[in-house]
Amino acid sequence: MNEFLNIALPKGRLGEKAYDMFQKAGFPCPEVLNPGRRLILENTDAGVRYFWVKPSDVAIYVERGAADIGVCGKDTLEEQAPDVYELMDLGIGRCRMAVAAPGGFTDDRSRTLRVATKFSNVAENHYRKAGRDIDIIHLNGSVEIAPIIGLADVIVDIVETGTTLRENGLEVIETVFPISARLIANKSGYKFKHEAVRKLLDGLRNAAEDK
Amino acid sequence: MNFDIQSLTDTEKITLSLRNLYASYGYRLYRMAKFEEYELYAENKDFLVSQNVITFTDAGGKLMALKPDVTLSIVKSRRDDTGVVDRLYYNENVFRRPKGSQNFKEIMQVGLECIGAVGDRETAEVVTLACKSLDMLGRDFIVDISNLDVVNTCIGLITDVPGERKEILKRIGEKNVHELSAYAESKGVAAELIGQLMELAGLYGAPEDVLPKALDAARRVGASEAYDSLAATVEALRESGYYRNLRIDFSVVGDVTYYNGITLRGFIDGIPECVLTGGRYDGLMERLGKQSKAIGFAVNIDSLERIRVPSAGC
Numbered sequence: 337m338n339e340f341l342n343i344a345l346p347k348g349r350l351g352e353k354a355y356d357m358f359q360k361a362g363f364p365c366p367e368v369l370n371p372g373r374r375l376i377l378e379n380t381d382a383g384v385r386y387f388w389v390k391p392s393d394v395a396i397y398v399e400r401g402a403a404d405i406g407v408c409g410k411d412t413l414e415e416q417a418p419d420v421y422e423l424m425d426l427g428i429g430r431c432r433m434a435v436a437a438p439g440g441f442t443d444d445r446s447r448t449l450r451v452a453t454k455f456s457n458v459a460e461n462h463y464r465k466a467g468r469d470i471d472i473i474h475l476n477g478s479v480e481i482a483p484i485i486g487l488a489d490v491i492v493d494i495v496e497t498g499t500t501l502r503e504n505g506l507e508v509i510e511t512v513f514p515i516s517a518r519l520i521a522n523k524s525g526y527k528f529k530h531e532a533v534r535k536l537l538d539g540l541r542n543a544a545e546d547k
Numbered sequence: 548m549n550f551d552i553q554s555l556t557d558t559e560k561i562t563l564s565l566r567n568l569y570a571s572y573g574y575r576l577y578r579m580a581k582f583e584e585y586e587l588y589a590e591n592k593d594f595l596v597s598q599n600v601i602t603f604t605d606a607g608g609k610l611m612a613l614k615p616d617v618t619l620s621i622v623k624s625r626r627d628d629t630g631v632v633d634r635l636y637y638n639e640n641v642f643r644r645p646k647g648s649q650n651f652k653e654i655m656q657v658g659l660e661c662i663g664a665v666g667d668r669e670t671a672e673v674v675t676l677a678c679k680s681l682d683m684l685g686r687d688f689i690v691d692i693s694n695l696d697v698v699n700t701c702i703g704l705i706t707d708v709p710g711e712r713k714e715i716l717k718r719i720g721e722k723n724v725h726e727l728s729a730y731a732e733s734k735g736v737a738a739e740l741i742g743q744l745m746e747l748a749g750l751y752g753a754p755e756d757v758l759p760k761a762l763d764a765a766r767r768v769g770a771s772e773a774y775d776s777l778a779a780t781v782e783a784l785r786e787s788g789y790y791r792n793l794r795i796d797f798s799v800v801g802d803v804t805y806y807n808g809i810t811l812r813g814f815i816d817g818i819p820e821c822v823l824t825g826g827r828y829d830g831l832m833e834r835l836g837k838q839s840k841a842i843g844f845a846v847n848i849d850s851l852e853r854i855r856v857p858s859a860g861c
Contacts, residue, residue, distance in 0.1 A: 399819070416647075417646070421722040425726075522819055527794065
């Protein structure tokens with residue numbers, strides 16, 4: 337039952353980049369890049385099985401043991417705080433979690449700060465450390481419009497180039513933490529498939545050094 | 548009494564088998580009240596796995612709680628006698644709020660506590676019983692073992708600020724060596740110390756592979772005594788047949804206020820989470836004003852729900 341190392345990849349460009357690193361590290365499965373409608377692909381010779389899953393679900397698959405290994409953004413790890421090992425910074429998908437506000441914004445400390453975000457736990461933790469009283473407005477998308485239409489004072493969101501913010505009259509006022517894709521592992525899978533996990537880690541490190 | 552063992556569920560069979568195992572080693576069943584004064588948990592919040600507690604006011608106006616933990620109640624009520632070894636086991640339900648859930652859950656635990664004049668012999672006995680507990684489930688199992696004092700001595704050289712210790716422990720627990728290094732650098736920690744901590748945090752494997760590597764790092768940070776105690780405990784299991792199930796893992800961490808010395812985590816093949824947690828907790832004893840030493844572990848019965856019990860196991 338242990339013959340396959342199960343790896344959850346986030347659907348999209350980040351997952352494709354991560355797969356490229358994995359196949360160079362000795363875990364190829366060529367069908368991964370041409371899956372058709374299939375979401376589970378395996379290479380018996382290499383002892384690896386890949387799943388394509390929604391990026392925000394990768395940590396759940398790994399924490400619950402459906403996957404032994406996963407590729408997950410630091411933003412999701414901070415938000416969901418899954419009980420997993422974080423084995424490596426893959427150095428891809430770099431961006432940052434930031435606080436943004438309309439140009440010229442100043443924080444009025446006499447009032448509760450209204451914060452719109454998809455990352456409620458991240459925002460709460462950030463402002464708790466700063467001792468700032470906030471009102472979280474949880475949104476599932478288009479967070480940038482919240483300050484413009486008066487729904488929130490600031491937003492806490494992922495910023496890559498800042499173009500979307502600028503086009504909506506917002507600017508970054510604070511970086512919360514840098515983000516990149518991390519290699520995560522299920523705690524039990526790490527132990528029972530240790531040889532394969534170690535081989536993957538060594539392969540990834542060697543590939544990074546060869547760059 | 549007419550009784551058919553086949554009428555029991557698998558988790559009931561596991562529970563009874565564990566109780567039988569502990570009783571055969573001279574452990575006595577310890578029954579406790581369902582409720583406990585809330586104050587006990589408020590004062591030892593960091594000892595609890597889940598800090599949310601169900602409370603209510605009793606008829607006398609006292610704030611009470613449904614037990615979120617068993618060890619605290621046993622330790623509190625036990626007479627402090629350092630001259631004897633008390634061997635106790637329990638089969639109790641605790642009430643906790645699982646991570647990510649808004650609701651409380653009733654969780655069944657079976658475990659044991661060895662309290663009093665606890666020495667190397669008792670420590671080896673408890674580790675052996677932890678292995679036997681998992682072995683009876685009929686699947687491949689691994690027991691991660693560490694001595695918290697090795698890592699804590701190293702962290703002590705870096706900082707004694709509780710918040711900073713917590714940040715470092717969190718990253719060690721995640722095997723997050725890359726962030727551990729960045730965090731230590733940001734705090735101006737000497738490169739040599741960072742290297743030693745990273746080396747310890749990254750070690751994992753069979754005792755014969757890992758202990759020689761850990762010896763050097765432990766000596767350099769002044770944790771030779773803790774290393775020796777870990778090596779002696781592991782060595783004591785060499786003849787038991789469970790030596791091959793042990794893995795040395797310094798990422799097993801715990802709050803220094805409560806835990807010290809040997810620490811255990813048990814895993815079963817096919818179950819994604821840790822099913823057995825335990826170790827030495829002399830710090831908790833001290834906090835509760837006791838001179839006695841203590842070691843114990845708990846098996847989370849709920850996490851074993853999906854296991855099919857081998858018929859020879861009962």
